[in-house]
Amino acid sequence: xxxxxxxxxxxxxxxxxxxxxxxxxxxxxxxxxxxxxxxxxxxxxxxxxxxxxxxxxxxxxxxxxxxxxxxxxxxxxxxxxxxxxxxxxxxxxxxxxxxxxxxxxxxxxxxxxxxxxxxxxxxxxxxxxxxxxxxxxxxxxxxxxxxxxxxxxxxxxxxxxxxxxxxxxxxxxxxxxxxxxxxxxxxxxxxxxxxxxxxxxxxxxxxxxxxxxxxxxxxxxxxxxxxxxxxxxxxxxxxxxxxxxxxxxxxxxxxxxxxxxxxxxxxxxxxxxxxxxxxxxxxxxxxxxxxxxxxxxxxxxxxxxxxx
Amino acid sequence: xxxxxxxxxxxxxxxxxxxxxxxxxxxxxxxxxxxxxxxxxxxxxxxxxxxxxxxxxxxxxxxxxxxxxxxxxxxxxxxxxxxxxxxxxxxxxxxxxxxxxxxxxxxxxxxxxxxxxxxxxxxxxxxxxxxxxxxxxxxxxxxxxxxxxxxxxxxxxxxxxxxxxxxxxxxxxxxxxxxxxxxxxxxxxxxxxxxxxxxxxxxxxxxxxxxxxxxxxxxxxxxxxxxxxxxxxxxxxxxxxxxxxxxxxxxxxxxxxxxxxxxxxxxxxxxxxxxxxxxxxxxxxxxxxxxxxxxxxxxxxxxxxxxxxxxxxxxxxxxxxxxxxxxxxxxxxxxxxxxxxxxxxxxxxxxxxxxxxxx
Numbered sequence: 001x002x003x004x005x006x007x008x009x010x011x012x013x014x015x016x017x018x019x020x021x022x023x024x025x026x027x028x029x030x031x032x033x034x035x036x037x038x039x040x041x042x043x044x045x046x047x048x049x050x051x052x053x054x055x056x057x058x059x060x061x062x063x064x065x066x067x068x069x070x071x072x073x074x075x076x077x078x079x080x081x082x083x084x085x086x087x088x089x090x091x092x093x094x095x096x097x098x099x100x101x102x103x104x105x106x107x108x109x110x111x112x113x114x115x116x117x118x119x120x121x122x123x124x125x126x127x128x129x130x131x132x133x134x135x136x137x138x139x140x141x142x143x144x145x146x147x148x149x150x151x152x153x154x155x156x157x158x159x160x161x162x163x164x165x166x167x168x169x170x171x172x173x174x175x176x177x178x179x180x181x182x183x184x185x186x187x188x189x190x191x192x193x194x195x196x197x198x199x200x201x202x203x204x205x206x207x208x209x210x211x212x213x214x215x216x217x218x219x220x221x222x223x224x225x226x227x228x229x230x231x232x233x234x235x236x237x238x239x240x241x242x243x244x245x246x247x248x249x250x251x252x253x254x255x256x257x258x259x260x261x262x263x264x265x266x267x268x269x270x271x272x273x274x275x276x277x278x279x280x281x282x283x284x285x286x287x288x289x290x291x292x293x294x295x296x297x298x299x300x301x302x303x304x305x306x307x308x
Numbered sequence: 309x310x311x312x313x314x315x316x317x318x319x320x321x322x323x324x325x326x327x328x329x330x331x332x333x334x335x336x337x338x339x340x341x342x343x344x345x346x347x348x349x350x351x352x353x354x355x356x357x358x359x360x361x362x363x364x365x366x367x368x369x370x371x372x373x374x375x376x377x378x379x380x381x382x383x384x385x386x387x388x389x390x391x392x393x394x395x396x397x398x399x400x401x402x403x404x405x406x407x408x409x410x411x412x413x414x415x416x417x418x419x420x421x422x423x424x425x426x427x428x429x430x431x432x433x434x435x436x437x438x439x440x441x442x443x444x445x446x447x448x449x450x451x452x453x454x455x456x457x458x459x460x461x462x463x464x465x466x467x468x469x470x471x472x473x474x475x476x477x478x479x480x481x482x483x484x485x486x487x488x489x490x491x492x493x494x495x496x497x498x499x500x501x502x503x504x505x506x507x508x509x510x511x512x513x514x515x516x517x518x519x520x521x522x523x524x525x526x527x528x529x530x531x532x533x534x535x536x537x538x539x540x541x542x543x544x545x546x547x548x549x550x551x552x553x554x555x556x557x558x559x560x561x562x563x564x565x566x567x568x569x570x571x572x573x574x575x576x577x578x579x580x581x582x583x584x585x586x587x588x589x590x591x592x593x594x595x596x597x598x599x600x601x602x603x604x605x606x607x608x609x610x611x612x613x614x615x616x617x618x619x620x621x622x623x624x625x626x627x628x629x630x631x632x633x634x635x636x637x638x639x640x641x642x643x644x645x646x647x648x649x650x651x652x653x654x655x656x657x658x659x660x661x662x663x664x665x666x667x
Contacts, residue, residue, distance in 0.1 A: 003517070004516075004517075005516055008516040009516075012509065012512055012513070012516070016509060106345075110347065111347065112347075113345070113347040113348060113349060114347065114349040114529055114551065116533065116551070207505065211505065211508065212504045212505050212508050212530050212533070213508075213530070213533040214504045214508075214528065214529060214530050214533060216348070216502070216504045216528060217345055217377075219503075219504055219505060221503055221505060221506075252509065253509065253513070256496055256509055256510050256512075256513035257513045257516065257517065259494075259495070259496040259497065259513070260463065260494045260496050260510075260513045260514045260516070260517040260519070261494070261517055262494060262662050262663050264663065264664065266666070268499075268666060
C-alpha cells in the first residue's frame with residue numbers, strides 16, 4: 001500500500017509505542033487501587049535522564065534501565081507519601097510532580113546531551129531475526145519490548161485472576177470496605193504507586209537509551225499525558241492499553257512513512273492525527289457515561305482517611 | 309522610604325545613569341538570549357561557542373552573560389528588559405521568534421544595541437539583523453549526496469516549511485541532480501526544530517523507504533544515531549557533529565558566528581556601530597563546511613572542495629539559471645542569478661521535486 005513496507009512499519013510502531021505502553025500499564029495498576037497520579041510525565045522524564053546517565057557512565061544498558069525504574073519509583077514515592085500519608089490532593093500533587101520531574105531532569109542531565117549510550121544487545125540470535133517476515137517482527141526487538149508485552153500479560157492475569165488482584169480492585173472500588181475487611185489500604189496503594197513509578201521510569205529509560213539514544217531536555221514531549229489518556233481509552237483493561245498504545249504508535253509511524261513515500265496527503269493533518277485519534281476516542285468513551293463509568297474504579301482519586 | 313519605592317527609584321536612577329556611566333575602561337557588557345540549551349550540540353551550541361570566542365578575543369575588555377531556554381514571546385521581552393536594565397551594551401537575540409520582543413525592547417532602550425538573528429525587522433536605529441546563507445552549504449552537501457547514494461533516494465528531514473528550509477531543499481536538490489539525473493528526494497516534515505524522538509522516527513521512516521543518504525534541517529543528533537545503525541550517511545547540521553565521523557557524518561554545515569560577533573562588538577567599542585542587515589555565506593566564513601571524511605571518495609571530495617571555493621570567491625552562486633519552478637514555468641533564465649529578495653521569500657519547489665510545499 002502506497003509503497004510502504006508493512007514489516008518495517010510494524011517494527012517501527014512497536015518501538016514508538018513501548019515507552020507509552022509501559023507508562024500506561026503502570027498507571028493502570030495505580031488507578032485500579034483508586035489513586036490518580038498525574039505525574040506520569042514527570043516520572044517518565046526522570047527515568048529517561050537517570051537511565052541515560054547511568055547507561056552512559058557504567059556502559060551497561062541494564063543498569064540504566066534499573067536506574068530508570070528506581071528513579072521513577074523514587075519520584076512516585078514522594079507522590080505516595082504526600083497523597084497517602086499527608087492526604088494531599090491527588091490531582092494537584094500529580095501535576096506538581098510532573099513539573100518537578102521536568103525541572104529535576106533538566107538539572108540532572110546537564111552535560112549529557114550528545115553522548116551516545118552503549119548499544120543494547122538483542123536477545124535473539126541473528127539467525128532468528130533474519131528470518132523473512134516473522135524475523136524482524138517477532139525476534140528483532142530489544143528485550144524491554146518483550147518485557148512490556150509480558151508485563152501486560154502479568155498485570156492482566158494478576159488483576160483478573162488472582163487473590164492479590166481482587167484485593168487491589170477492592171481497595172480501588174471501596175477503600176472503606178477494604179479497610180473494614182482488614183486490608184492495609186495505604187500500604188497497598190503505596191506499593192501500586194511505586195510500581196507505577198517504576199514502569200513510567202522504565203518507559204522513559206527505554207525512550208532515551210533505546211529509541212532515541214540521546215538525552216535532551218523535555219524529550220518525553222507529552223508521552224506521559226498520552227499514557228494517562230490511554231488508561232481511560234483502555235477502560236482500565238491491560239490488553240486494551242496495549243492495543244491503544246500500538247494504535248497510537250502506528251499512526252505516528254505511518255504518518256512519517258506516508259510523507260517519506262511521497263503520498264500526497266496534508267502533512268499538518270497527519271502530524272496531529274495521533275493526538276486527534278486520542279481525543280476522538282476519549283470523546284466516544286465519555287459520550288456514554290454509564291459505559292465508561294462502569295469500569296472506572298469507584299474510589300478513583302478519593303482521599304482515604306482511616307477512621308477507627 | 310518603603311522598600312518597593314526604593315527599588316523603583318534605584319532602577320530609575322540606574323536607567324538615567326546608564327548612558328553616561330559607560331566609560332572607556334569599563335568592560336563592555338554583551339548579552340545573549342538563546343532559544344535552546346547550550347548543550348544542544350546544534351544551533352544554540354554554536355552561538356555559545358561564538359560567545360566564548362568573543363570572550364577569548366577581547367579578554368577583560370568584554371563581559372558576557374547569557375540566558376538559555378528562553379521561550380519565544382512574552383518571556384523573551386522580560387529577559388531582554390532585564391538584560392538592558394542590568395547594564396548590557398550589546399544584546400544578541402539568537403532566534404527568529406525574538407523579532408518582535410527585540411524591537412519592542414529596543415525602542416525603550418535607545419542606548420543599547422540589539423542584534424537579531426534570522427529576522428528582518430529593524431524598526432529602530434539600534435537594531436541590526438544578521439543571518440547566514442546556509443543554502444550555500446546545502447549546495448555542497450547536495451553535490452556530495454547525489455554521488456554517494458546508491459539507491460538514488462535522498463531523505464530530507466525538514467523542520468517547518470519556511471523559506472529558509474525550502475531554500476535548503478531546493479539548493480541541495482539542484483546540486484544533487486546536477487551530478488545524478490536519477491536522484492529522487494523524499495521529504496518528511498517533522499514540524500519541530502528540536503525533538504529527538506520525532507527526528508529519529510523520521511530518519512527511520514526515510515531509511516525504510518530506501519533512502520541511504522539523509523539530510524536534516526532539524527538540530528538534534530538523533531537522526532545520526534539511526535543512520536549509524538542502518539548504514540546510511542548524513543551531514544552535521546548547524547554544528548559539526550564530529551562525534552559521528554567518519555560515518556554516518558561525512559561532512560557538515562557549520563554556523564560560525566564568532567567573526568560577526570567579534571566585529572560587531574568591536575564596532576560598539578569604536579562607536580562605529582550602526583543598524584545593518586547582514587547575510588553572509590561561505591565567503592566571509594559565516595557558513596563553514598566541516599571536514600569531509602574518507603568515507604567520501606577522493607574525487608568527490610575534490611569536486612566538492614572546488615564548489616566550496618567557487619562559492620567562497622563569489623564566482624558561483626548556487627541558484628544560477630536555467631532553473632524552472634516545480635510547475636515547469638521559468639524562474640531563472642540561462643545564466644541569471646537569483647535575487648536575495650526572491651530567496652528570502654522562497655515558497656516554491658524547483659522542477660523535479662515531488663510533493664507540495666505544505667502551507
